Amino acid sequence: MSTSKIxxxxxxxxxxxxxxxxxxxxKGIDVILTYHSxxxxxxxxxxxxxxxGRQAVALQLDASAVKTFDGFFEQVKAALRDTFGAxxxxxxxxxxxxxxxxxxxxxxxxxxxxxxxLHFKGPFFLTQKALTLLNDxxxxxxxxxxxxxxxxxxxxxxxxxxxxxxxxxxxxxKELGAxxxxxNVVAPGAIETDFGGGxxxxxxxxxxxxxxxxxxxxxxxxxxxxxxxxxxxxxxxKWINAQRIEASGGMNI
Numbered sequence: 001m002s003t004s005k006i007x008x009x010x011x012x013x014x015x016x017x018x019x020x021x022x023x024x025x026x027k028g029i030d031v032i033l034t035y036h037s038x039x040x041x042x043x044x045x046x047x048x049x050x051x052x053g054r055q056a057v058a059l060q061l062d063a064s065a066v067k068t069f070d071g072f073f074e075q076v077k078a079a080l081r082d083t084f085g086a087x088x089x090x091x092x093x094x095x096x097x098x099x100x101x102x103x104x105x106x107x108x109x110x111x112x113x114x115x116x117x118l119h120f121k122g123p124f125f126l127t128q129k130a131l132t133l134l135n136d137x138x139x140x141x142x143x144x145x146x147x148x149x150x151x152x153x154x155x156x157x158x159x160x161x162x163x164x165x166x167x168x169x170x171x172x173x174k175e176l177g178a179x180x181x182x183x184n185v186v187a188p189g190a191i192e193t194d195f196g197g198g199x200x201x202x203x204x205x206x207x208x209x210x211x212x213x214x215x216x217x218x219x220x221x222x223x224x225x226x227x228x229x230x231x232x233x234x235x236x237x238k239w240i241n242a243q244r245i246e247a248s249g250g251m252n253i
Contacts, residue, residue, distance in 0.1 A: 004028070004029070004030045004054070004055070004084070005028075005029045005030070005090040005091065005233070006029065006030045006031070006032065006080070006084055006086060006088075006089040006090055006091070007021075007024045007029050007030070007031050007032070007089065007090065007091035007092075007093060007233060008031075008032045008033075008034075008076065008089050008091065008092050008093065008130070009021045009024070009031060009032070009033045009034070009093045009095055010033075010034045010061060010063050010093065010094055010095050010096035010126070011034065011035070011036070011063065011095045011096030011097060012031070012033025012034060012035065012042065012045060012058070012095065013033065013034075013035035013036075013038045013039075013041040013042035013045055013058070014038060014041050014193075014194065015191075015193035015194060015195055015222060016095060016143070016188065016191065016193060016195070016222050016225050016226065017033065017093075017095040017096070018041075018045050018222070018226075019222035019223055019225060019226030020093055020095060020225070020226040020229045020230065021033045021045055021049060021056070021226075022045070022048060022049065022052070022226065023226035023227045023229065023230035024091070024226075024229070024230045024233060025048075025049040025052040025054040025056070026052060026230070027230045027231075027233065027234055028054070029054065029090075029091070029230070029233060030054050030055040030056065030084055031049055031054065031055075031056045031057075032056070032057055032058075032059060032076060032079055032080075032089065033045060033046070033056065033057075033058050033059075034058070034059050034060065034061035034063070034072075034096065035058055035059075035060060035061070036060070036061065036062060036063070036096070039058070039060065042058035043058055045058070046058050055083055055084055056083075057079045057083045059072065059075050059076065059079060061096070063094075063096035063097075063118055063122045063123070063126065064114065064117035064118035064121070064122045065117075065122075066117070066121060066122065066125045066126075069125060069126055069129045070129065073129055073130070073133060076089075076133060077133065080133070087133075088133050088134065088135045089133060089134065089135065089138075090134070090135045090137075090138045090139065090233070091138060091139045091140075091141065091233045092126075092127060092130050092134060092138070092139070092140050092141070093141045093143070093229055093233075094123040094126065094127065094140070094141070094142045094143060094165075095143045095229075096118065096122070097118055097119055097143065097195075098118065098195070098196065099158065099195055099196025099197070099199060100114075100115045100155070100157055100158045100196075101154045101155065101196060101199065102154060102157070103153060103154055103156075104156040104157075107156065107157050111157065112157050115157050115158055115161060116157075116161060119158065119161040119162065119165065120161045120164045120165060120168075123142060123165060123168075124168060127140060127172065131176075134181065136179045136180050136181065137179075137180040137181065138179075138180075138181050139181065139182050139183070139184075139232060139233050139237075140169070140172055140176070140181060140182070140183040140184070141183075141184055141185070141186060141229050141232050141233070142165050142166075142168070142169045142172075142183070142184070142185045142186075143165075143185070143186055143187075143188070144162040144163075144165050144166050144185045144186070144187040144244065145158070145159060145162045145187055145188060146187055146188065146189040146190070146246055146248040146251055146252070147159035147162060148162040148163045148165075148166055148187060149187070149246065149252075150251070150252040162187070165185060166185050166187075166244055169183050169184065169185040169242065169244070170183075170242045173241050173242035174242070177241070182238075182240065182241040182242075183241065183242065184232055184237075184240055184241065184242065184243050184244075184245065185243070185244045185245070186225065186228055186229055186232070186245050186246075186247060187244055187245065187246040187247070187248070188220060188224075188225045188246075188247055188248065189210075189214070189220050189246070189247065189248025189249060189251040190206075190210040190219055190220060190248070190251065191219065191220040191221065191222060191224070191225065192207070192219050192220065192221055192222075193222055200219055201219075207219050210251065213251050213252050214248065214249040214250060214251040215249065215250040215251075215253065216249040216250060217249075218249065220247070220248065220249060224247055224249075225247055228245060228247050232245075
């Protein structure tokens with residue numbers, strides 16, 4: 001059986017998820033990563049992880065489609081057996097997500113439901129269904145947002161769901177502690193990725209606004225986040241539990 005630790009990272013084909021997957025590999029952790037539609041990008045990340053000397057596999061997942069989760073975990077079981085020689089994994093990183101930019105007055109029910117399924121209902125039930133495959137002493141890392149602490153117009157639905165994730169994380173820590181499983185949440189600030197259509201990266205005015213509101217004087221990069229997630233999956237972080245770690249350069253402090 002495999003002696004390596006194994007992480008499952010949702011939305012690992014690009015952006016922050018890709019950086020998390022690579023950072024985990026650099027810590028000596030094998031990776032199962034999921035992608036929604038970008039299979040070629042996901043396989044490129046797998047190849048890069050293998051270049052780091054770790055094992056990896058990419059699986060398709062719509063992280064908002066709860067009814068597909070049972071079938072997905074059958075694939076996870078097969079991957080654990082065939083690729084890693086294992087029957088369980090150690091770390092679950094609930095990263096998959098997309099942006100929603102709409103004013104409170106104009107957010108439609110359809111937009112709300114899509115975001116709710118992806119950002120709260122999905123992670124709630126994906127984690128629940130993962131419990132039988134998650135090793136005792138494992139780790140859950142949920143991804144929130146600086147927007148759960150400070151408010152920018154246009155993010156009311158998205159940020160509210162991230163607030164819900166933060167409360168859920170504390171309950172997971174409370175209820176899963178008997179199994180030695182710790183649950184924490186990482187809350188990125190504004191990061192230059194293609195998230196939300198490259199909203200922060202490509203809008204120069206917004207980019208400058210974020211930098212001016214950040215004591216360290218710049219917008220975040222993916223590399224600012226992946227290493228924190230990887231750290232939470234190491235023995236160095238063994239006594240960190242039920243915490244919200246914001247990585248925003250001190251934005252709007």
